[in-house]
Amino acid sequence: MKQFQYLRPATQQAVLDVINKPGTKIIAGGTNLVDLMKRGVATPDKLVDINHLPLKNITITKTGLHIGALALNSVVSENDLVAKKQPLLAMALKAGASPQLRNMATVGGNMMQRTRCGYFYDTTMPCNKRVPGSGCGAYEGVNRMHAIFGGSEQCIAVHPSDMCVSLAALDAEVIIAGKKGERRLPFTEFHRLPGDHPEMDNQLTAGELIIGVEIPDNNFSKNSYYLKVRDRQSYAFALVSVAAALDIENGIIQHARLAMGGVAHKPWRLFDAERSLIGKPASEDNFKQAAQLAMQGAKGYGYNSFKLKLGPATIAEALKHAAGLV
Amino acid sequence: MEKEESFHGPDIEPDVEDSSRRNFLKQSSLLTAVALTPVTALKAAEMRVDDKVASVFEKLPLKMEVNGKQQNLSVEPRSTLLDILREQLDLTGTKKGCDHGQCGACTVHVDGKRINSCLTLGIMMNGKKITTIEGLAKGDQLHPMQEAFIKHDGFQCGYCTPGQIMSAVACIREGHAGSEQEIREYMSGNICRCGAYPNIVNAILEVKDGGQTV
Numbered sequence: 296m297k298q299f300q301y302l303r304p305a306t307q308q309a310v311l312d313v314i315n316k317p318g319t320k321i322i323a324g325g326t327n328l329v330d331l332m333k334r335g336v337a338t339p340d341k342l343v344d345i346n347h348l349p350l351k352n353i354t355i356t357k358t359g360l361h362i363g364a365l366a367l368n369s370v371v372s373e374n375d376l377v378a379k380k381q382p383l384l385a386m387a388l389k390a391g392a393s394p395q396l397r398n399m400a401t402v403g404g405n406m407m408q409r410t411r412c413g414y415f416y417d418t419t420m421p422c423n424k425r426v427p428g429s430g431c432g433a434y435e436g437v438n439r440m441h442a443i444f445g446g447s448e449q450c451i452a453v454h455p456s457d458m459c460v461s462l463a464a465l466d467a468e469v470i471i472a473g474k475k476g477e478r479r480l481p482f483t484e485f486h487r488l489p490g491d492h493p494e495m496d497n498q499l500t501a502g503e504l505i506i507g508v509e510i511p512d513n514n515f516s517k518n519s520y521y522l523k524v525r526d527r528q529s530y531a532f533a534l535v536s537v538a539a540a541l542d543i544e545n546g547i548i549q550h551a552r553l554a555m556g557g558v559a560h561k562p563w564r565l566f567d568a569e570r571s572l573i574g575k576p577a578s579e580d581n582f583k584q585a586a587q588l589a590m591q592g593a594k595g596y597g598y599n600s601f602k603l604k605l606g607p608a609t610i611a612e613a614l615k616h617a618a619g620l621v
Numbered sequence: 622m623e624k625e626e627s628f629h630g631p632d633i634e635p636d637v638e639d640s641s642r643r644n645f646l647k648q649s650s651l652l653t654a655v656a657l658t659p660v661t662a663l664k665a666a667e668m669r670v671d672d673k674v675a676s677v678f679e680k681l682p683l684k685m686e687v688n689g690k691q692q693n694l695s696v697e698p699r700s701t702l703l704d705i706l707r708e709q710l711d712l713t714g715t716k717k718g719c720d721h722g723q724c725g726a727c728t729v730h731v732d733g734k735r736i737n738s739c740l741t742l743g744i745m746m747n748g749k750k751i752t753t754i755e756g757l758a759k760g761d762q763l764h765p766m767q768e769a770f771i772k773h774d775g776f777q778c779g780y781c782t783p784g785q786i787m788s789a790v791a792c793i794r795e796g797h798a799g800s801e802q803e804i805r806e807y808m809s810g811n812i813c814r815c816g817a818y819p820n821i822v823n824a825i826l827e828v829k830d831g832g833q834t835v
Contacts, residue, residue: 298697298698298699299698300698301681301742307746322742322745322774325740325741325742325745326737329701329740329741329742330722331719332699333720333721334721340712340741342698344744344745346745351795369734392810393725393809393810393811394791394792394795394807394809394810395722395725395728395733395735395736395737395788396737396740398734398735398736399736399737399740399741406717413761417664435753487684488696497797520816528806529805529806529809530809530810554688556718569821
């Protein structure tokens, strides 16, 4: 691993003072960053340790649930407030990584993790995300794990998080601190599509720090489900995953939230499919129709074309589980 | 090495060559530490006054408790906890498998929680309490989980075993050993290429059902 300077600024303000400099990276759990540094994919000159900042709280606010950026994935997944108010988030977290990694990984770090695309990780291969302009190895290469939505010729990598899929579905907001103060972004707008700049994963600008997420209160806690399909039963990245949340009254769907993982450069919200479910009975037929609608615009690249069938099947199955039909 | 032999027979690490290599690394890194670490930098780090904690190539002081013993070390910021345990403290029970957080062979407990030591920078462990596989037994008395792994043949080559046992102990302490299915899910961060999984699950079930304090 390349040498670097290790910094541990005492306060959030002191962190903000140093992180806008080029070559500087923030470290929290380090589960992704240390791995990338070992492989020479990330080569920061300065590493800013923020683990001592007071950003671990999970609290109820006037409008929802606030989770600090440094709350551990394991702690959030086992938290009573999360279990009661946002069980979908707990399910998604438990589907991710391993118990050891969840004991290290933080909420903010989970959002900031890079793609697991093999071409991104292999420094001998072309990758526009790692070296802009070098080409995309996956576009015509081995792209089994790759995107079917929102890709570009520059990049068809996917965002690997499970947690983020649930937060996108639950209309969470990201709270970001910068030198000029705080700003909030809808979670669905935090991560970006690759376009011509796949090197940029999200909307965080230099000098900004994620300090937390907030999930608005909802009526989804009784009928939500996170379904993850992967090559082995546990401890693997998603081929396709679906976060499904329903608000059902007398068998009729009042509100629906759907997001997919493993299919795009960001958690992929299925707005059209959600709208199509409103006012309809929670039935398998309606779920299958919504799933077909969700796949409009999907594109396979060869090795990953199986996701065009796996996708809708997973959506329908997740909705059945959420509605209690399974 | 001796500690390991009392626990399981075959050890795949060549004894003589390895220990001399370690000693060389240890001695040379000590010399580097003395040569490169200005006293002011060490003091600054200790007081956490930050901004210029360490320049590139400087070593930093690291205080942590390992298996009940306080350790005062000097480490490069890039050294992982795994490498520090193995190379500086000679605690070679903790294994380097994949070195990328994919196999669990490096699992240790930090303040009672299991983590992957290969993805943990040592310098971030200041003030923490670390338990490795060497810290489980009480003298010659093996930990119940170690006994159960032997009884149920929970290993073949033994390389993943220290990580498996550290994870297994944590699995019970966390309350995630309620059923065979739950154990399989919560042990999924530890890969065994020999395929001893059924026996590992049986070992954990026995310790869990035995109700012993782990």
